[in-house]
Amino acid sequence: MATVYEINKGINRSIEFKGIKAQYITYLALGMVLILIAFAALYACGISVYVCLGIIVPGAAALIAIVQHMSRTYGQHGLVKRMAGRRLPSSLQCHSRRPFTSLKPATHALQQTI
Numbered sequence: 001m002a003t004v005y006e007i008n009k010g011i012n013r014s015i016e017f018k019g020i021k022a023q024y025i026t027y028l029a030l031g032m033v034l035i036l037i038a039f040a041a042l043y044a045c046g047i048s049v050y051v052c053l054g055i056i057v058p059g060a061a062a063l064i065a066i067v068q069h070m071s072r073t074y075g076q077h078g079l080v081k082r083m084a085g086r087r088l089p090s091s092l093q094c095h096s097r098r099p100f101t102s103l104k105p106a107t108h109a110l111q112q113t114i
Contacts, residue, residue: 014076019068020067020071024071032063
């Protein structure tokens with residue numbers, strides 16, 4: 001008997017699977033592929049299966065916990081917004097007056113009446 005997993009996607013809503021939303025599904029899938037490759041590499045090096053499982057299973061559990069935490073904390077677009085916010089400078093420095101002296105004066109209604 002096959003297990004059927006439902007992927008919930010409403011109109012104009014992102015994909016959600018077991019509480020994990022949008023791009024976090026991709027992060028989880030890529031992480032699991034890397035964990036599978038790590039298991040194969042450890043096993044190919046001649047390490048015992050039980051030692052490999054002792055390393056891989058906690059790593060996979062940590063990956064799932066981290067991805068679920070990021071999905072709950074940041075939501076669909078929050079992680080991208082946070083990464084973009086980190087690229088913004090905290091302040092701008094100008095060591096010359098040239099940008100300010102070349103500005104044209106503003107023509108507001110108060111200045112025109114004077």
